[in-house]
Amino acid sequence: MQLSEEQVLALAPDESSKKSGKELSNPAKWVSKGVNEVALWGECQGSGSKPYQTQVDTVNIAFKCSCPSRKFPCKHGVGLLLLYARSKSDFTSSDMPAWVADWINKRSERQEKQATQKEKPVDEAAQAKRRQAREQKVGDGIEELLQWIKDIIRNGIIGMPEKGSGWFEGMARRMVDAQAPGLANMIKGLGEINFYRDGWQTEFIDQLLRLYLVITGYKNSESLPALLQQDLRTWIGFTQNQDELKEQPGLTDTWLVLGKQVTEEDNITVERNWLYGTTSDQYALVLQFLVRGQGGQLALTPGLFVQAELVFYPSVVPLRAIVKQQLNTEKIQPCKGFSNWQQVVEAETDYSSALPFRNERPFIIEQVRPVFYSQQWWLQDANNAMMSIKSEFKSIWKLLSLSGGDALNMAVVGKEKAYEPFGVWYQNEYTIL
DSSP states (O other), X not given: OOOOHHHHHXXXXXXXXXXXXXXXXXXXXXXXXXXXXXXXXEEEOOSSSSOEEEEEXXXXXXXXXXXXXXXXXXXXXXXXXXXXXXXXXXXXXOOOOHHHHHHHHHHHHHHHHHXXXXXXXXXXXXXXXXXXXXXXXXXXXXXHHHHHHHHHHHHOSTTHHHHOHHHHHHHHHHHHHTXXXXXXXXXXXXXXXXXXXXXXXXXXXXXXXXXXXXXXXXXXXXXXXXXXXXHXXXXXXXXXXXXXXXXXXXXXXXXXXXXXXXXXXXXXXXXXXXXXXXXXXXXXXXXXXXXXXXXXXXXXXXXXEEEEEEEEOSOSSOXXXXXXXXXXXXXXXXOOOBSSHHHHHHHHHHHHHHOTXXXXXXXXXXXXXXXXXXXXXXXXXXXXXXXXXXXXXXXXXXXXXXXXXXXXXXXXXXXXXXXXXXXXXXXXXXXXX
């Protein structure tokens, strides 16, 4: 395992974890520490009588810690790995203690069990019966949701702010009962709109329309192309077997990891890894879902190039993918981008015409600079056209310090009229923001 300090910090889930991890990278904080060919471990003295036991699977870059934190990795995991990146000589090579060996062995057993389950024969008749029962549940739920949407339109949206989050959560739970978790998430999104912000009406109607498009598209999917049918099923909440997906041929390329977004959803940590294929000029989204105490199978560090074969989920606008094979590489490849915002808008128009209810996606755009205009930050291209930066973007000052007012090639993620910068090419190197 060869990770630089910057790459280790990129694994941290948020800024506070980075800061705390740096503080814990002091050797004096650790009662014991060790390393071997498969794991890294240490005991960090906290506020309690017993030190926290922290461990890292260095083969798959997975973490576990006895501290109560729900973040993944926690500050102890970041601190331990950061200390190892800085001073490997401080770690003695030795046999794993029992608490580390148990964790590593359980991970191996889990992987073997999964491999065994793949070999079991499938009861196709029972599978078809379960599929039919779910389709019926989803159909019943959609009819109820359609009536709910019609009632909103019939009564008007002026009273939505007074409804409260519980009103939306009630319908979301109904969609969970109907085995349509994708629709439940869309309804939750409606309830999370800031109704005290100017222009909330436009945002609400836009999201409500997307929800309506998904359910009416699903009801009439028999007349639609096969790929669009698959998109609709995905948005409803039907999943696709990843093992079957991995059997299909993928796209092998040198991928630049543009950035990573980490969120907490229902006690599960969701990683959104955004990639760019340097040869194929293809963008990709690789999701990873992490449960506390269980490590991830992927190690995609923002700013690094990886040689990998990706298989894309069926879609009229392919974006989400899974990693079929991965090999780290030191090769640095040039990255092509859009010349101006007009080209981005044209690409967005094509994507929206094919999939009108899609989510945000990444873009590389050449020679843009941050400018402050009309009380907000924008990205201005060579033609002086401007696109707004998302209001929640927190690294504007780092972007300003790197650019010094000059234009830089930049990676952004967003949709339609607002984008979040992820990284810039500074002195011919991709730098994470």
